[in-house]
Structures are given as C-alpha cells and as structure tokens.
Amino acid sequence: MSGAVTITPLHGIPEVCLGDDLADLVDGGLRASGLTLADGDVVVVSSKVASKALGLVTDDPDKERVVAAESDGVVAERLSGGRLTRIVTAKAGPVMAAAGVDGSNTGERGGWLLLPHDPDGVCRTLHGELTRRHGVRLGVVLSDTAGRPWRAGQVDFALGAHGLRVLDDLRGAVDADGRDLSVTARALADEIAAAADLVKGKVLGVPVAVVRGLADVVLDEAAEVDRDGARGLVRTGPEDWFALGRVEAVRAALGVTAGSPLAARVGIPPAGPDTRTGAVSRAVRLALADDDDATADVGDDSVTLGADGPYALGRLVARLQAALSCDGLEGDPLAPAADGCSVVVRVRGADVLSRP
Incomplete structure (x- = not known):
C-alpha cells in the first residue's frame, strides 16, 4: 500500500x-x-x-x-x-x-x-x-x-x-x-x-x-x-481496558450501576463543570445508597455522618471519600464523637469543579 x-x-x-x-x-x-x-x-x-x-x-x-x-x-x-x-x-x-x-x-x-x-x-x-x-x-x-x-x-x-x-x-x-x-x-x-x-x-x-x-x-x-x-x-x-468510565467504575464499586434506576436517584453527573455543593450532595447520596439507617447533614464545607456504630461509621466515611473522588474532591474525617456513632468530614476542593 x-x-x-x-x-x-x-x-x-x-x-x-x-x-x-x-x-x-x-x-x-x-x-x-x-x-x-x-x-x-x-x-x-x-x-x-x-x-x-x-x-x-x-x-x-x-x-x-x-x-x-x-x-x-x-x-x-x-x-x-x-x-x-x-x-x-x-x-x-x-x-x-x-x-x-x-x-x-x-x-x-x-x-x-x-x-x-x-x-x-x-x-x-x-x-x-x-x-x-x-x-x-x-x-x-x-x-x-x-x-x-x-x-x-x-x-x-x-x-x-x-x-x-x-x-x-x-x-x-x-x-x-x-x-x-x-x-x-x-x-x-x-x-x-x-x-x-x-x-x-x-x-x-x-x-x-x-x-x-x-x-x-x-x-x-x-x-x-x-x-x-x-x-x-x-x-x-x-x-477491554475501558469497560466503564472512571466515574462509573467508582459508582459501580459502591453498588450503583450506570443506567440503573438507583443511578438516576443518586444523580447523574453533569457533562460540564459542577458546583461543589451539587457534587457533595450527589456524593452523599451515593455514599448512603445502600444504608437506610445512616444519616448525613451537609454543610458548606463539611458533612456530618451518623451511623449505628463505629464499624458502620468507618465504612460510611470510606464510601463518602470514594464518592467525593468522582469529582476530584477529598474528604478529611475529624475525630469521631465519643460514642463512635458520628463524625464530621471536611471537604476540600474548588468551588466550581471540572470533572477530572
């Protein structure tokens, strides 16, 4: 040729x-x-x-x-x-x-x-x-x-x-x-x-x-x-190295499959830039997707998580950190409450996000 x-x-x-x-x-x-x-x-x-x-x-x-x-x-x-x-x-x-x-x-x-x-x-x-x-x-x-x-x-x-x-x-x-x-x-x-x-x-x-x-x-x-x-x-x-998008791979690991009704309830990520408030709220819904007993109070720069024990709380913190990573955010947990059932997670990242 x-x-x-x-x-x-x-x-x-x-x-x-x-x-x-x-x-x-x-x-x-x-x-x-x-x-x-x-x-x-x-x-x-x-x-x-x-x-x-x-x-x-x-x-x-x-x-x-x-x-x-x-x-x-x-x-x-x-x-x-x-x-x-x-x-x-x-x-x-x-x-x-x-x-x-x-x-x-x-x-x-x-x-x-x-x-x-x-x-x-x-x-x-x-x-x-x-x-x-x-x-x-x-x-x-x-x-x-x-x-x-x-x-x-x-x-x-x-x-x-x-x-x-x-x-x-x-x-x-x-x-x-x-x-x-x-x-x-x-x-x-x-x-x-x-x-x-x-x-x-x-x-x-x-x-x-x-x-x-x-x-x-x-x-x-x-x-x-x-x-x-x-x-x-x-x-x-x-x-096939690319069977899922990067964000979808994280969400699937957390039990939320792309294209499912649960994915829609958690919230589909936008194609363009997103606000940190929107990203954190979506991350919280993703973290709590499989736990009806967990609670979350979303603030401007932090999320207060609640669970029925130290193990469940630690698992919830890990899920939130993974969910935040979908938008390039990081979550830093502070010391948990004395009973081990609640913790404040500080959120770090830009106010307007471009998905990595």
Whole structure:
C-alpha cells in the first residue's frame, strides 16, 4: 500500500426509502458519477442508507427508552442541559453514544433511525450482489460516526465490513529501523471509513464513496471464510481496558450501576463543570445508597455522618471519600464523637469543579 489512494463520492443517489435495494442505489450513483467499479475498489456506504432501506426506524418519542432497547450495557452517562447522554455498548457492536440512535437526516419520514444489529451481515449481502453484477474483487464498508476517548470531535469508523482485511496486524514485524513491533495493529477498515467521510460528509447528501488504490487490502473470495468483519475490531473481555468510565467504575464499586434506576436517584453527573455543593450532595447520596439507617447533614464545607456504630461509621466515611473522588474532591474525617456513632468530614476542593 505505497501508491496513490483516490476517494470518489457517488452523486445522484436519491432519498432512500423502505425496501430500496442497496446494490441498485450504488449502481445508480456509479452511473450518475460516470464511474465503473474496478478490481480492488472499496465501496463505503453510510449506515443511515442501510437503516432507511431496512426500515430500522421508530416513532417512539422517548429517546432514552429507545437507546436502552438498543444497548447491551452502559459505559458512562452524563446530564447536559437537562438531557441525558449515555455511552453504551450498542447491539450493533461498537461502544458509542446513544447506541447510534439518531434523528438527523431522516428525511420526510422522521423518527429515530436505528443501527442494524448485524452490520457485517448487511455488508456481506451488498458485497455478494455487487461482485455478482460487476465481476471484480471488492471490499464493502458500512460507516457510522462516533466520538473517541481523549479526543475532541467525531470521526467515521467501520460499523460493518466484508471482503477486506479490517486489521493490519504488524506485531512480529520490524519498523523502518529494524526494531521489533510488538503492539502495532492498524485499523484499516476504520481508516478507510474516515477517509471516505471526507467526501461524503454529514451535510452533503452523499451517502456512498468509492476508495481506490487499496487492492492489497481487498480479499480474494477464498480468503473471506470465517472473517470477523468489523465486529472483530471491538475490544471485549480482558482486552477491554475501558469497560466503564472512571466515574462509573467508582459508582459501580459502591453498588450503583450506570443506567440503573438507583443511578438516576443518586444523580447523574453533569457533562460540564459542577458546583461543589451539587457534587457533595450527589456524593452523599451515593455514599448512603445502600444504608437506610445512616444519616448525613451537609454543610458548606463539611458533612456530618451518623451511623449505628463505629464499624458502620468507618465504612460510611470510606464510601463518602470514594464518592467525593468522582469529582476530584477529598474528604478529611475529624475525630469521631465519643460514642463512635458520628463524625464530621471536611471537604476540600474548588468551588466550581471540572470533572477530572
């Protein structure tokens, strides 16, 4: 893969409706753009096109309920402007915001578009029909958009793939200086999806692009057996270092699981800055979440905790200290009362907090 790569948008594809054939839509775009598929091309299709053609749309006005139905688990959740946003493990495979449930670019139909639960299967079907019609080796990528940990903005990634290597595993090879490569593995399918989005975009009305110049990535038919597709790029099990957000991990350790009714009662952290008063009150509710007998009196710079004995009080102090850490606050307990049933915990931290 050392030559030029070209990316061509396919214009002339009309608004997609339920029952439309994806291969027909691609062929229509090829004709309108004066392009013929060549050996080694990769066809990148926006997931919205597949969702519309497959009728994956709901009119349920409760987006939170829709997201929950399309999710296998909650990774993180935040409140912003009174709206709840959840990062979830989507039934479609990836970890992403709102399980990919989207109300933009839905056309006159409106509603919420849902992602296909088997995006690799969608690619496999489209790949089979396009190769039958055109008689050339092809790769097919179904692209969607998501944010990334530690990076601002969103990029397109491969939601589904078929007929191409999704990962270029360089482990065991050497770099240009002859040094061993032990961890390098390029996510080829994601790179192709992101590159195609440069000509498709979110507001251009161009749902398909053809990437040319990556013939070495496209598989021969005999090599396509037992390939994982894009789902194989999703980290799971012991390789998943980020199964929960940092705050959600602390809350889960204290018995409050993200996405649960208890998490809502304790209070969902805001996405932006928070006041210390709000953070401390939420931390107290989190600390007391599993103890109906404990008490707490929240002051400006301290919390007075009460329990039915020294052991219960010590446990409560430890829970409060852990809960405060979610917002970068610290709790310093003073000497307990003589009966060991109450203690004042001083709270240290800024008045306006930016979550660490």
